[in-house]
Amino acid sequence: MDKLIEQFSFGLFFWQLLLFVGLLLLLRKFAWKPILNAVEDREEGIKDALLAAENAKKEMQNLQADNDKLLKEARAERETMLKEAREIKEKMISDSKEQAQAEGDKIIKQAQAAIESEKKAALADIKNQVGSLSVEIAEKVIKEQLSDKDKQLKLVEGLLGDIKLN
Amino acid sequence: MHGFFETDILKDMQRPFYFKIFLVATLLLGINVFAKENSHPVEETEKDLKSEIKEFIGHHLLDSHDFTLYTVDEEKNEHVGFPLPVILWDNGLKVFSSSKFHHGESVAEVDGNYYALNHGKIVKTDAEGTITYDDHHHATNTKPLDFSITKNVVFILLVAILMFFMFTRMAKSYKNNPLPKGIGRLLEPVVLYIRDDIAIPNIGKKHYKRYMSYLLTVFFFIWIINLLGLTPLGVNVTNNIAVTLALALLTYLITTFTANKNYWKHIFWMPDVPVFMKLVLAPIELLGTIIKPFSLMIRLYANITAGHVVLMSILGMMFIFKNWIGSPLSFGLAFALSLLELLVAALQAYIFTMLSALYFGSAVEEHHDH
Numbered sequence: 001m002d003k004l005i006e007q008f009s010f011g012l013f014f015w016q017l018l019l020f021v022g023l024l025l026l027l028r029k030f031a032w033k034p035i036l037n038a039v040e041d042r043e044e045g046i047k048d049a050l051l052a053a054e055n056a057k058k059e060m061q062n063l064q065a066d067n068d069k070l071l072k073e074a075r076a077e078r079e080t081m082l083k084e085a086r087e088i089k090e091k092m093i094s095d096s097k098e099q100a101q102a103e104g105d106k107i108i109k110q111a112q113a114a115i116e117s118e119k120k121a122a123l124a125d126i127k128n129q130v131g132s133l134s135v136e137i138a139e140k141v142i143k144e145q146l147s148d149k150d151k152q153l154k155l156v157e158g159l160l161g162d163i164k165l166n
Numbered sequence: 167m168h169g170f171f172e173t174d175i176l177k178d179m180q181r182p183f184y185f186k187i188f189l190v191a192t193l194l195l196g197i198n199v200f201a202k203e204n205s206h207p208v209e210e211t212e213k214d215l216k217s218e219i220k221e222f223i224g225h226h227l228l229d230s231h232d233f234t235l236y237t238v239d240e241e242k243n244e245h246v247g248f249p250l251p252v253i254l255w256d257n258g259l260k261v262f263s264s265s266k267f268h269h270g271e272s273v274a275e276v277d278g279n280y281y282a283l284n285h286g287k288i289v290k291t292d293a294e295g296t297i298t299y300d301d302h303h304h305a306t307n308t309k310p311l312d313f314s315i316t317k318n319v320v321f322i323l324l325v326a327i328l329m330f331f332m333f334t335r336m337a338k339s340y341k342n343n344p345l346p347k348g349i350g351r352l353l354e355p356v357v358l359y360i361r362d363d364i365a366i367p368n369i370g371k372k373h374y375k376r377y378m379s380y381l382l383t384v385f386f387f388i389w390i391i392n393l394l395g396l397t398p399l400g401v402n403v404t405n406n407i408a409v410t411l412a413l414a415l416l417t418y419l420i421t422t423f424t425a426n427k428n429y430w431k432h433i434f435w436m437p438d439v440p441v442f443m444k445l446v447l448a449p450i451e452l453l454g455t456i457i458k459p460f461s462l463m464i465r466l467y468a469n470i471t472a473g474h475v476v477l478m479s480i481l482g483m484m485f486i487f488k489n490w491i492g493s494p495l496s497f498g499l500a501f502a503l504s505l506l507e508l509l510v511a512a513l514q515a516y517i518f519t520m521l522s523a524l525y526f527g528s529a530v531e532e533h534h535d536h
Contacts, residue, residue, distance in 0.1 A: 004407050006304065009287075011253075011312040012229060013408035015319040020387065020412060023326040028379035031333030035350075035357060036378060038340035045344065 219482035223475055227405055228286040230317045231264040235399070245269055250320060254281070254288065256310035264314070281310070288312050318409070321401045325391050329383075360385055360519060368523040373530040377523065380420060384413060385519040392470060392511030396504065404514070405471040407463065414463035417522045422455070425529035458525055462518055469514050473507045 142155065231252055238244035249265035256279060266274035273282045273295035281288050282295040289307035291297060298306045315323075336350040346354045365374040365381055388404060395402040403409050431437065433451040436444050480503060483496040 002302075007228070007407060008411075009229060009312065009316075009406065009408045011314055012316060012318055012406055013412050014313060015315070016322055016409045016412040017415070019319075019322050019326050020383070020416070023329060023387070024379060024383045026330055027333055027383050030330070031337045032379045032382055034337035034340060035333070035354075036361070036375075038337075038344065039354070039358065039361075042344040 215485060219479070219485070223478045223482070226478060227402060227471060227474060229406060230286060231267065231283065231288070231314055232269065233317050233320060234269070250317065251315045252281075252288070253313040253315065254310045255313060256290065260310075288314070317401055318403045318406060321391065321394065321399075321403050322409075325387060325394065325403075329386055329390065333386075356386075357382060364516075364520050364523045368520070368527040369530060370527065373526075376424065377420070377526045380416070381519050381523055384416075384522060385515050387515075388413070388466065388518055389512055389515035392514060393508070395470065395474070396507055396511065402470060402474055404466055405474060407467050410463040410467040413466070413518070414459040417462060417525060418456070418459035420522075421459075421525045421529045424526065426531075428531060428533045429529045458521075462521055466514050466518055469510060473503075473510050477503050477507060 144151075232245075232247055232249045234245045234247035236246040238246060249263045252260075252262050252264050252266075252274075254260040254276075258277075260276050260279070262274060262276050266272070266276075267281075267283050273280050273291060273293065275281075275293070280291045280293050280295065282291045282297065283289075284297050284305045284307070287305070287309060289297060289305050289309050291307055300306050332349055332353070335348070336346065336353050339347040339350045360381055361374070361378060364385075365378055369377055391403045395404065433455065434448050436447045436451070439447065477500060480496050480500045484493045484500075487493050487496060
């Protein structure tokens, strides 16, 4: 201890303190602050980048899930649409079938009615014509036959006979 | 053999970084040993040799007013080196070159005052250089205040300049590039280690930033200056109590001036103990605040001094043994110890920084419910 005090040099102490504090202040301004800040910035950057990557990954997963969901929905929708279309088609077919049937029936009925009335008209016509023809024939025949008396008599007799038959 | 050496060099050039470190380490260790070997003139009698080794070690541990690289001839006072400025405060500033002392052989005369060197210390004397001693063999001459640029001051300055260039260079490499380049690659892990494993665990995330500058500076300063102490220049700065005192004082001042209310409360009025104990504990705790940095001072000083004394003693044994077994043995031992000292250089820097951080941590510790 005695030797220590004997050895102690105030000058060295003074210079050490002065130079060290000077060095400390200079390094603080020109070295430690820039270095520590740069390192810290870098660490922050790495942290942020990692976080961003993690987020991106999560987002990707979400997107993937969304996509899958959308795809499923789309598929289901397509399925229902196809089903509906099929139903509509079938319905349309059956509807049109029914309609056609009804229409056909109607047309047939109309045709039948028309045929009936035509037939009736034709029959009436034929009757009329047959009537007039027979009257004409009868006229002619009568004119022919009534040119002589015998024949007129025969005719009358014949007619009378017909009436009896009727 | 020549070709092999060349290819080896070429291979090493591809890894310039490791090569440089290896080269520097080899040179430092190698020359370290040789320099000390050369500076020992071998004496006739063993007793003289022993006392000379002892004296040499003592001399080696001391600061000096001139920069002696190598002593050619002790007897003729021939040295290779250069003088350093002496700055004295003795009723006015006195500045002169240390060459006036002729390595302690003669008395320097400045403005009518006479100064002489006594065991590396400047004392005021008369024209003949008479030094009077007391019973304990201490010089009783008046000692002027000595602000000389001694060998150690030169080294502190060199380390400061070296560190400034190293770390500003490192800081610049971050400007355009988030990753360190060059020297930064070597230093960044250390800087991060101090931040993540010394500062943050001891001080806490909230306050550590304030202390980072001091912790980093003190760590690298002690480490580098310890390493340079192992070089052949053999300048030990941290084995001066004045240097370690300055560093410990800074730790003490920073602790004291950044301490919060909680810290002072734990010193003067310890919570949760009886009043009597509070009164007893207060002086103990107050003393503790001084003992803590005091232990820092002694620890660093003692470790480095002890390391150098042991290392140099083992080197000195080489000359005492002077036989085929002892000398290589002491050489091997010295080599192993040199390696150990490399570790100690870093370890002491680590311990100083670690404990400083611990004290800062206690100064800013928030109040906890016990």
